Amino acid sequence: MKSLKKQRRIQIIAVAVLALAVSTALIGYAMRDGINFFRSPSQVMEEPPASNERFRLGGLVEEGTLVRGDGDTIRFSVTDGGATVPVTYTGVLPDLFEENQGMIGTGTFQDGVFMATEILAKHDESYLPKEVADALKEQGVYQPADAE
Known part of the structure; x- marks a missing residue:
């Protein structure tokens, strides 16, 4: 009788461990596209990422580079003071x-x-995303709005 209880307990533990492993794998698989790392233009130009890697790029829109045309396609460059990255976007830009x-x-x-x-x-005159501000500070370009 005791060996039957022990065998049942081992089966339940094995099923629980298997279920935990499967659920962890499914959560990891679902989150793989949801995690986007931030990079500054300098980081992108120093070590270009793989062409299939999704990430966030931040900086200042370089003056004189915004070109509208080609239907909904917009071209511009983003800089952090150390490097410039050309950007292509198809869609409607924020106001x-x-x-x-x-x-x-x-x-x-x-x-x-x-x-x-x-x-x-940005959403107001003094806002700059934290990642962008940090990247600009590293390049020595960033000047807080209240310092003017």
């Missing part, structure tokens, strides 16, 4: 998107061009 302003884009880096699938822009 507050303009040159010399902070932005973060999500997409892939292919053939030397960042192909953005989503663009986020």
Whole structure:
């Protein structure tokens, strides 16, 4: 009788461990596309990511580079003061998107061009995304709005 209880207990523990392993694998598989790392233009140019890797690129929209045309396709460059990355985006830009302003884009880096699938822009005069501000500080370009 005791060996039957012991065998049942081992089976239950084995099934529980298997279920835990399967659920952990499924959660990891589901989250693989949901995690996007931030990179500054300098980091992208120093070590270009793989063409299938999705990441976030942030910096300032370089003045004089915003080109609209080709239907919904917009081209511009993003800089952090140390390097510049050309960006292509197809879609409607946020209303507050303009040159010399902070932005973060999500997409892939292919053939030397960042192909953005989503663009986020600043939301008021003093806002700059933390990742962008940190990257600009590293380059010595960032000046807080209250320092003016």
